[in-house]
Amino acid sequence: MARIKIDMPEHYTFTTDLPIRISDINYGGHLSNDAVLSMVHEARVRFLENYHYTELDVEGAGIIMTDSAIVYKSEGFYGDEIQISVTVGDFNKYGCDLFYLMSNKKTAVEVAHAKTGIVFFDYDQRKVISVPEGFRAKMEKDA
Template identity: 35%
Template sequence: MSSKPQTSQTGELEFPSEYFFSTEIPIRKIDLSLDIHVSFASVLDLVMEAHLQFFQYLGYSVTDIHGNSIIFANASIQYQGELLFKDKVIIDVSLNNLGEKSFDLYFRLSKKNRTEKVSLVKIRVLFFDYKERKVVPIPSEFRKKFEGGKFVKQPSPEIGKGSENILGPDGFVFGFRKLEVWNLSHVFLLHLYELCETWKDKVEPSLIEHIKSISSLLPVRIAGAWGTRIRSEKVKNILRAKVHLEELRYLLILVADLGEVDPSQELDDLQTINSHLKKYLNKVRTGETRKIR
């Protein structure tokens, strides 16, 4: 990957200039050391939670990434500020330095809408085959997702005074953009739009426009489900999103059957999005949706 790092003020760690994912985690009493501030161990716990959410966002389980697992080789932590009870820590996640068998995960922790620094963490990650009990090369499918630009990168905002206005009033990670299923569908949409450009000479223009039109409705319906506080309306929007997903699945199958292009990876991606839609629908029906913001 070619993301240039941002130089930290201390020069000890650097966070890449672009990142892939953000999450927000509230600080609990149990996270505090001596009932004062977040402990060393709790910072690592927060990072572990963020890394699990990141891989779920990518559509993976950390124990099954194209048949392999990941392990941590080493970690570097730079502390920059306190986390107190009821703080909401924003964790930006970036992936960089894809090598033959390893890559680096970066975690930048901040609070108060990114106006206060908390810490920087860098972890060297290896792919590991537990059957063979050895480190293995990074799966080509995993590498292609990043080197091919499939996952959209966000410019990393500055941390500090004035940064609260860089990403708008919700600071990127709040509202519907916090939903894993919305992020997956949004990234899928951007990828599909790029893919449609490469299909122009192979697929009927009217079919391409229909694919683009249907795909754009998928994240729209998910955002609509988040936006309403009426449960029945939430359910309707999610079910409409599932209808659009199935329509899109058929259109991609049609493109494949016409024999001009191969959208097999995109069909797999729709399976992942559908799985997350089912989870979101279940949360709505059990009244848990407002816990995921």
């Protein structure tokens, strides 16, 4: 099977820190794969909040995650502080990708690269809609 590769951007528009909790540890004694996706979710919520958005209200539209990819770079352990840098890219008519660079804050060693695809959604009409122009403009300005 071919390995997944994520072309990570050089510039990130937002950074947040999260500790690795004991519930994030798997039977191997390191950060579990499901916890990485949960940490990415938390980073996404904080990223949106930084722009005064929520997952249900980005310029009046909601978002839905369409896909995710994670490439593990090194282990994370209980108590490590993880710095997650976030940015937006790869816009299309209905959505974009969010990129997450996860690093150990103390050592700067990369823990994971992640990407989630999102589309914008009208929850009242239950249908995919175009990217809100205000969102695209803010993200392209900060890029």
